[in-house]
Amino acid sequence: MDMITTAPPHAAMAAADLGGRDRRLLFWGCFTVLVASAFGFVFRSFLMDGWGMQFGLSKTQQGEIFGVSFWPFGISIVLFSLVIDKVGYKSAMIFAFACHCASVLLTVMATGYWMLYFGTLLFALGNGAAEAVVNPVVATMYPREKTKWLNILHAGWPAGMVLAGLLGIALIHFQVRWEIMIGCILLPVIAYGWMIMGKKFPVSERVQAGVSYLDMVREVGILGILLIVSLCVFQAGSLLNWSLAGKIAVTLGITAAAGLVVKSWGRPMFILLLLVMVLLATTELGTDSWITDLMTPEMAKMGLQGGWVLIYTSLIMAVLRFYAGPIVHRFSPLGLLAVSAAVAFAGLNFLSWSTGAMILVAATVYALGKTFLWGTMLGVVAERFPRGGVLALNFTGAVGQVGVGVIGAVILGFVQDKQLDKNLVRYDAENQTALHATYLTQERKSLFGEYRVLDNARLETAPVAAKETIRDVREGAKKDALRTVSIFPVIMLLCYLGLIFWFSRRGGYKPVLLAPAESHPSSNN
Numbered sequence: 001m002d003m004i005t006t007a008p009p010h011a012a013m014a015a016a017d018l019g020g021r022d023r024r025l026l027f028w029g030c031f032t033v034l035v036a037s038a039f040g041f042v043f044r045s046f047l048m049d050g051w052g053m054q055f056g057l058s059k060t061q062q063g064e065i066f067g068v069s070f071w072p073f074g075i076s077i078v079l080f081s082l083v084i085d086k087v088g089y090k091s092a093m094i095f096a097f098a099c100h101c102a103s104v105l106l107t108v109m110a111t112g113y114w115m116l117y118f119g120t121l122l123f124a125l126g127n128g129a130a131e132a133v134v135n136p137v138v139a140t141m142y143p144r145e146k147t148k149w150l151n152i153l154h155a156g157w158p159a160g161m162v163l164a165g166l167l168g169i170a171l172i173h174f175q176v177r178w179e180i181m182i183g184c185i186l187l188p189v190i191a192y193g194w195m196i197m198g199k200k201f202p203v204s205e206r207v208q209a210g211v212s213y214l215d216m217v218r219e220v221g222i223l224g225i226l227l228i229v230s231l232c233v234f235q236a237g238s239l240l241n242w243s244l245a246g247k248i249a250v251t252l253g254i255t256a257a258a259g260l261v262v263k264s265w266g267r268p269m270f271i272l273l274l275l276v277m278v279l280l281a282t283t284e285l286g287t288d289s290w291i292t293d294l295m296t297p298e299m300a301k302m303g304l305q306g307g308w309v310l311i312y313t314s315l316i317m318a319v320l321r322f323y324a325g326p327i328v329h330r331f332s333p334l335g336l337l338a339v340s341a342a343v344a345f346a347g348l349n350f351l352s353w354s355t356g357a358m359i360l361v362a363a364t365v366y367a368l369g370k371t372f373l374w375g376t377m378l379g380v381v382a383e384r385f386p387r388g389g390v391l392a393l394n395f396t397g398a399v400g401q402v403g404v405g406v407i408g409a410v411i412l413g414f415v416q417d418k419q420l421d422k423n424l425v426r427y428d429a430e431n432q433t434a435l436h437a438t439y440l441t442q443e444r445k446s447l448f449g450e451y452r453v454l455d456n457a458r459l460e461t462a463p464v465a466a467k468e469t470i471r472d473v474r475e476g477a478k479k480d481a482l483r484t485v486s487i488f489p490v491i492m493l494l495c496y497l498g499l500i501f502w503f504s505r506r507g508g509y510k511p512v513l514l515a516p517a518e519s520h521p522s523s524n525n
Contacts, residue, residue: 022199022200023141025195025199026137026141026195026196026199026200026201027138027141027149027153028195029192029195029196029199030133030134030137030138030153030156030192030196031152031153031155031156031159032156032188032191032192032195033096033130033131033133033134033156033192033196034131034134034153034154034156034157034160035156035157035159035160035163035188035191035192036100036130036160036185036188036189036191036192037127037130037131037157037160038156038157038158038159038160038161038163038164039160039163039164039184039185039187039188040069040100040103040120040123040127040185041069041161041164042160042161042164042165042168042310043164043168043181043182043184043185044065044066044069044120045066045310046165046168046169046172046181047178047181047182048062048065048066049062049296050178051065051116051178053456055110055111055112055113055116056456057113058417058442058444058453058454059413059416059417059453060410060413060414060417060444060451060453061113061444062413063410063411063412063413063414064117064410064413065113065116065117065120066410066413067235067404067410068117068120068121068124069120069123069124070124070281070285070401070402070403070404071124071231071232071235071236071401071402072121072122072124072125072128073124073125073127073128073131073398073401073402074128074228074231074232074398074399074401074402075125075128075232075236075402076124076125076126076127076128076129076132077128077129077131077132077394077397077398077401078128078228078232078394078395078398080092080095080128080129080132080133080394081132081390081391081394081395081398082391084132084133084136084390085204085206085207085213085389085390088201089133089137089201090197090201092129092130092132092133093129093130093133093193093196093197094197095126095129096126096127096128096129096130096133097126097189097192097193097197098126099122099123099125099126099129100122100123100126100185100186100189101186101189102122103119103120103121103122103123103126103185104119104123104182104183104185104186104189106118106119106122107119107120107123107182108179108182108183124401127401128398128401130192131394131397132390132394133201134153135150135153135378135382135390135393135394135397136204136205136389136390136393136394137201137202138150138153139205139382139393140202140203140204140205140208141202143205143513144511144513145325146379146382146383146511147324147328147333147375147376147379147380147382147383148324148325148328148379150375150376150378150379150382151321151324151328151372151375151376151379152321152322152324152375153375154321154374154375154378155317155318155321155322157317157374158313158314158315158316158317158318158321158371159314159318160188161310161311161314162311162314162315162318164184165308165310165311165314166311167181167184168181169308169311171184204389204390205386205389205514206386206387206388206389206390206514207389208514209386209387209514209515211387211389211514214261214262215387216387216388216389216390216391216392217258217261217262217264217391218262218263218264218266219264219266219267219270219385219387219388219389219391219392220262220266220270220388220391220392220395221262221264221265221266221267221270221271222255222258222259222262222264222265222266223265223266223271224266224270224271224274224392224395225254225255225258225259225262225266226251226255227271227274227275227399228274228395228398228399228402229251229254229255229258230251230255231399231402231403232402233247233250233251233254234247234251235402237250267385267388269384269499270381270384270385270388270392272495272499273377273380273381273396274395274396274399276377276491276492276495276496277377277396277397277399277400277403278399278400278403278404278407279488279489279491279492280373280374280377280400280488280492281374281399281400281401281403281404282403282404282407282411282485282488283341283344283348283370283373283485283488283489283492284344284370284373284374285400285401285404287348287366287370287412287482287485297471297475297478299359301355301356302356302357302359309359309360309363312360312363312364312367313363313364313366313367313370314367316364316367316368316371317367317370317371320368320371320372321371321372321375324372324375324376327372328372328376328379332508332509333376333379333380333383333509334380334496334499334500334503334509335500336372336376337372337373337376337377337380337492337496338493338496338497338500340368340369340370340371340372340373340376341369341373341489341490341492341493341496342369342489342493343365343368343369344366344369344370344373344486344489345369345486345489345490345493346365346369347362347363347364347365347366347367347368347369347370348366348369348482348483348485348486348489349482349483349486350362350365350366351363351366351479351482352479352480352482352483352486353479369489374400377396377400378393378396378397381393381396383511383512384511384512385512386512386513386514387514411484411485412481412484412485414449414451415477415480415481415484416474416477416478416480416481417444417451417452417453417477418451419476419477419480419481420440420454420473420474420477421436421440421451421452423473423476423477424436424439424440424470424473427469427473433469435466435469435470438458438462438466439454439455439458439459439462439466439470440452440453440454440455442454442455454470
């Protein structure tokens with residue numbers, strides 16, 4: 001392995017000062033944090049269509065609510081990453097716990113778009129604070145097997161989706177009020193609070209090695225700061241109705257101020273991985289945001305809930321991530337990412353044209369493709385840029401989450417609305433009808449441009465034939481969205497192949513280890 005300095009085999013772990021039982025309980029507490037995050041994600045996916053009807057939300061508005069599941073995560077994780085070595089992991093976890101509880105309360109009381117929006121925003125802030133803790137804690141506890149254990153940690157996400165999906169389908173079957181379903185999010189929230197709050201946390205790897213705070217920030221650099229700040233400012237600015245010039249000015253002002261202190265552009269490979277992370281997150285989380293709604297029409301023909309596709313793919317992911325160790329060893333981290341990107345491309349295209357029972361075959365391919373993307377990307381960053389500490393690791397997750405919030409989830413909704421517009425115009429021209437002018441009458445704006453949406457009040461009173469036609473056209477628009485997002489894993493594949501070639505010219509991919517400067521006591525704050 002590449003060594004910044006030679007360390008005794010036990011040195012990195014000696015600083016953690018954790019017994020075996022405490023280490024296991026802390027790991028599973030971190031795991032349950034991601035289960036709680038998945039509960040919030042799945043239940044909102046299940047309920048979004050009903051909220052759309054109940055509160056009169058367009059597909060783009062629903063995409064905006066899905067989007068706010070992600071970008072506040074980035075703000076929260078970035079802010080905590082900047083100070084977490086000072087304020088302590090426990091402070092971040094208390095904040096996360098409070099946000100998760102408040103989110104459930106606000107959502108249960110929702111009367112329209114904005115309460116749903118801010119309830120989701122609070123949940124995302126809690127997710128960011130929690131993930132600012134769980135990734136570096138696990139990377140620190142297992143410094144020589146980071147990719148393996150980060151993949152196992154992130155099995156908590158699909159495992160949570162399976163549990164929440166089964167519970168959600170049961171509650172829907174028995175026609176339980178949606179407020180009760182949202183309240184069930186508190187089950188894993190209370191569980192992780194019990195497991196983590198009283199435990200000691202290990203000192204981060206960067207602190208153990210004596211790497212200064214400024215050197216940590218320099219690994220991320222001005223370009224890394226520019227990327228995450230621009231994503232957060234553009235999304236927050238849209239919420240606050242800032243002009244484009246205002247968003248650019250704020251972004252450049254914050255970045256310039258940071259640049260005067262940092263005086264480093266950042267590690268080029270790290271910046272590349274940040275950009276790729278936006279595509280990766282959209283491929284996985286952006287598609288997962290819509291998968292229930294996208295697959296509902298085809299699954300309904302088989303008499304099944306659309307949510308079964310999400311549960312099925314999540315089960316595959318959860319099982320495989322638990323066996324990440326030998327798979328990572330077989331392919332190497334970058335090789336595994338390249339294979340996963342290629343399979344994800346095939347799976348998304350397969351899903352876009354599959355019908356009937358072939359949906360499950362296509363979903364299997366898609367699940368195999370996305371399983372190792374997130375955890376392995378975090379593992380590569382943790383292994384190659386340990387001097388970046390919590391900032392490099394958490395910036396990667398933040399860029400992915402904010403990127404899919406700003407771009408991925410919204411663009412999938414926007415593609416559906418625009419494609420419905422286009423397909424109805426074509427249908428009217430071919431059949432001498434006026435469905436577009438009659439029912440697609442409401443004009444809206446989004447980050448990606450203007451679009452038209454269905455007037456649900458008019459559609460309610462439409463003839464049966466018109467309703468059926470519009471339903472069929474909408475199903476086609478949903479599949480077009482999957483074909484659109486399949487471009488992203490192709491770009492990812494090219495980037496991974498380029499990195500594999502680059503490393504092959506330099507002796508192959510090797511993790512970088514930091515040697516602790518001295519032993520540190522566990523952080524108990």
